[in-house]
Amino acid sequence: MRQRNGSQKVGKGKRHRCPSWVAPQLRWWQLPPQTPERAVLVGVEKHQRQAMSGMESLDELERLAQSAGVEVVGRVLQVLARPQPATFIGSGKVEEVRRYAWENQAQVVIFDESLAPAQQRNLENALGLKVIDRSQLILDIFAQRARSLEGKLQVELAQLQYLLPRLTRQWQHLSRLGGGVGTRGPGETQLEVDRRKVRERVAVLRRRLREVARTRYIHRQSRAGVPLPVVALVGYTNAGKSTLMNRLTSAQALVADQLFATLDPMVRHLRLPSGMSALVVDTVGFIHKLPHGFIDAFKSTLEEVKTADLLLHVIDASHPLMQHQQTVVESVLDELEVAHKPRILVFNKLDLLDGPPLVPFPSTASLVSAHTGTGLEQLLYRIEAELLGLFQQVRVHLPLHRGDLVARAKQLGRVVEERYSAESVELCAFVPARLAGQLRKHALSQTFSL
Numbered sequence: 519m520r521q522r523n524g525s526q527k528v529g530k531g532k533r534h535r536c537p538s539w540v541a542p543q544l545r546w547w548q549l550p551p552q553t554p555e556r557a558v559l560v561g562v563e564k565h566q567r568q569a570m571s572g573m574e575s576l577d578e579l580e581r582l583a584q585s586a587g588v589e590v591v592g593r594v595l596q597v598l599a600r601p602q603p604a605t606f607i608g609s610g611k612v613e614e615v616r617r618y619a620w621e622n623q624a625q626v627v628i629f630d631e632s633l634a635p636a637q638q639r640n641l642e643n644a645l646g647l648k649v650i651d652r653s654q655l656i657l658d659i660f661a662q663r664a665r666s667l668e669g670k671l672q673v674e675l676a677q678l679q680y681l682l683p684r685l686t687r688q689w690q691h692l693s694r695l696g697g698g699v700g701t702r703g704p705g706e707t708q709l710e711v712d713r714r715k716v717r718e719r720v721a722v723l724r725r726r727l728r729e730v731a732r733t734r735y736i737h738r739q740s741r742a743g744v745p746l747p748v749v750a751l752v753g754y755t756n757a758g759k760s761t762l763m764n765r766l767t768s769a770q771a772l773v774a775d776q777l778f779a780t781l782d783p784m785v786r787h788l789r790l791p792s793g794m795s796a797l798v799v800d801t802v803g804f805i806h807k808l809p810h811g812f813i814d815a816f817k818s819t820l821e822e823v824k825t826a827d828l829l830l831h832v833i834d835a836s837h838p839l840m841q842h843q844q845t846v847v848e849s850v851l852d853e854l855e856v857a858h859k860p861r862i863l864v865f866n867k868l869d870l871l872d873g874p875p876l877v878p879f880p881s882t883a884s885l886v887s888a889h890t891g892t893g894l895e896q897l898l899y900r901i902e903a904e905l906l907g908l909f910q911q912v913r914v915h916l917p918l919h920r921g922d923l924v925a926r927a928k929q930l931g932r933v934v935e936e937r938y939s940a941e942s943v944e945l946c947a948f949v950p951a952r953l954a955g956q957l958r959k960h961a962l963s964q965t966f967s968l
């Protein structure tokens with residue numbers, strides 16, 4: 519086996535070693551910046567046909583690794599009927615990975631599959647390197663991205679959910695759970711705590727998250743002044759949700775060609791063609807093989823999706839796995855119990871399509887390019903039509919002093935007719951069901967609805 523950091527190697531990404539006579543004078547902040555961690559990816563190709571091949575899944579894992587700031591130096595794929603209990607992949611393959619990783623000065627091996635704690639430990643012993651799995655990589659990205667208090671709490675909760683089943687068996691593996699890539703978050707601090715303490719922390723996090731979510735909700739309501747209809751952007755990570763949000767609302771959401779650029783939900787005001795108002799929520803994207811416990815941990819963020827009146831499912835029409843990504847999102851929406859909500863399929867990135875799509879778009883879909891603006895005007899009309907479809911039509915005669923109700927109808931819905939007489943105002947409008955009830959309640963006796 520070749521020596522790592524041996525004097526004969528001057529490879530890309532090699533860690534700097536200070537000469538012994540310099541080291542004592544240097545402090546960590548004086549050292550040259552660390553090169554990105556180097557990783558070898560390991561995936562499996564199952565015998566039965568999958569919606570995503572092992573190689574395609576590795577492509578995505580590589581994007582995830584890059585999004586986490588890791589440099590991928592190679593990948594190894596094994597065709598495997600079923601995982602080996604001890605090391606997931608076969609022993610010959612482990613040796614191949616070990617040799618490849620050491621020859622390429624990798625510091626970490628990332629598995630595309632979920633590893634049991636014992637498998638992870640055995641692999642680390644056999645490879646002599648840090649080993650993490652896809653879920654841990656995703657959680658590391660989340661930990662790097664979390665900015666808001668809510669985001670940080672959710673990431674910590676997700677990390678603890680990942681940790682908890684790993685606490686049930688052996689204790690010694692705990693010593694490595696802190697080590698993902700660019701690790702932050704609770705992994706490092708959980709090394710010494712026992713299961714009871716983790717559970718206690720989980721309970722505290724859940725409580726704090728409930729409080730934060732409540733405050734956020736109150737802020738949102740008070741900012742809006744009135745309960746505006748909510749449109750939530752959902753979709754696979756990198757589909758273009760934030761770009762679309764920016765185009766529709768002049769928001770300043772972070773857009774980046776990396777996975778999980780958005781972690782915290784962002785809410786913005788949307789003005790529809792007829793002057794009607796709504797709120798748009800941009801939120802965390804979904805992915806194939808989401809970490810176990812993700813939905814539970816991100817409950818308060820995903821609450822935005824649950825309370826939305828309308829979902830815009832944004833799909834990257836230029837992605838070769840567009841259909842699979844769509845299915846993944848559908849199944850997460852199922853799990854969130856929001857599959858019944860009215861939804862518009864928005865096929866985005868049309869500008870990247872050279873010819874007709876591999877699979878024809880459904881006739882009811884909206885075709886857009888958030889980049890060039892194509893189709894956005896039609897999308898706005900479509901959003902308005904869908905929201906109006908959720909509304910009730912009322913025709914009421916209101917007392918003249920109830921100008922507040924007229925103003926409300928204008929703000930929350932669409933007023934078709936507004937006629938004043940000496941003693942009343944006749945209003946015909948499309949409004950949300952709750953407001954329709956209020957209008958009827960305060961109407962004069964000659965009220966009738968269509």
Ligand SMILES: Nc1nc2c(ncn2[C@@H]2O[C@H](COP(=O)(O)OP(=O)(O)OP(=O)(O)O)[C@@H](O)[C@H]2O)c(=O)[nH]1
Binds near residue numbers: 756781867890
């Ligand atoms: N060519 C082209 N690129 C687009 C379009 N929409 C988005 N993009 C690019 O796609 C990448 C991802 O866009 P985002 O808006 O960050 O995607 P997202 O769905 O919010 O991603 P996450 O927050 O990571 O879930 C960025 O590089 C965008 O510039 C489009 O219509 N055309």
Ligand SMILES: [Mg+2]
Binds near residue numbers: 759760773780
């Ligand atoms: Mg985003």
